Amino acid sequence: MQFGLQGERVAERWLKSRGWTVLQRRYRSGHRDIDLIAQRDELVAFVEVKARTGAGFGDPVEAVNWKKRNELVRSAFTWIDRHGRPGEVYRFDVIGVLVAGDQVRVRHVENAFLIQGRA
Numbered sequence: 001m002q003f004g005l006q007g008e009r010v011a012e013r014w015l016k017s018r019g020w021t022v023l024q025r026r027y028r029s030g031h032r033d034i035d036l037i038a039q040r041d042e043l044v045a046f047v048e049v050k051a052r053t054g055a056g057f058g059d060p061v062e063a064v065n066w067k068k069r070n071e072l073v074r075s076a077f078t079w080i081d082r083h084g085r086p087g088e089v090y091r092f093d094v095i096g097v098l099v100a101g102d103q104v105r106v107r108h109v110e111n112a113f114l115i116q117g118r119a
Contacts, residue, residue: 007051007097008035014095014106015047023083029075036095037079043089045110046076051097060096061109069113 012022020038027034036047048068050060072092080090094112098105 003053004049004051007099008049010051010097010104010106011047011049011095012036014108020045024079027075027079029078032071032075034072034075034079039088042087043091044084045091045093046072046079047093047095048072048112049095049097051099053099059107060098061094061107061112064094064112 008025012025015022015036015038018040020040022036022038023044024037025035027037034046035049036045038045038047048064050063052060052063069092076090076092084090091111092113094109096107096109098107
């Protein structure tokens, strides 16, 4: 849990350094959550962050399976219904944070998956 929060902080700093504003951290909708909701201009990204301490279990980005994607979509629709504004464009991003010793690598996959209609 603590390592996951550390990964989210790394991802948040990474996004902010590239001009994003973080609107919300750890948005909860029932038992589901979205790690970060970030905005740049009219684009709102729902961001799932995966952190790993090594590549032994593969790239962290690959850990976002269909079930997690479905949960993200459902939570995003709830957020949009409550906070969305006309003119905003939405997408789903995944940020992988790989920590190996004192090296930290961040991989940001924009438009990691598409919405297949309202969940």
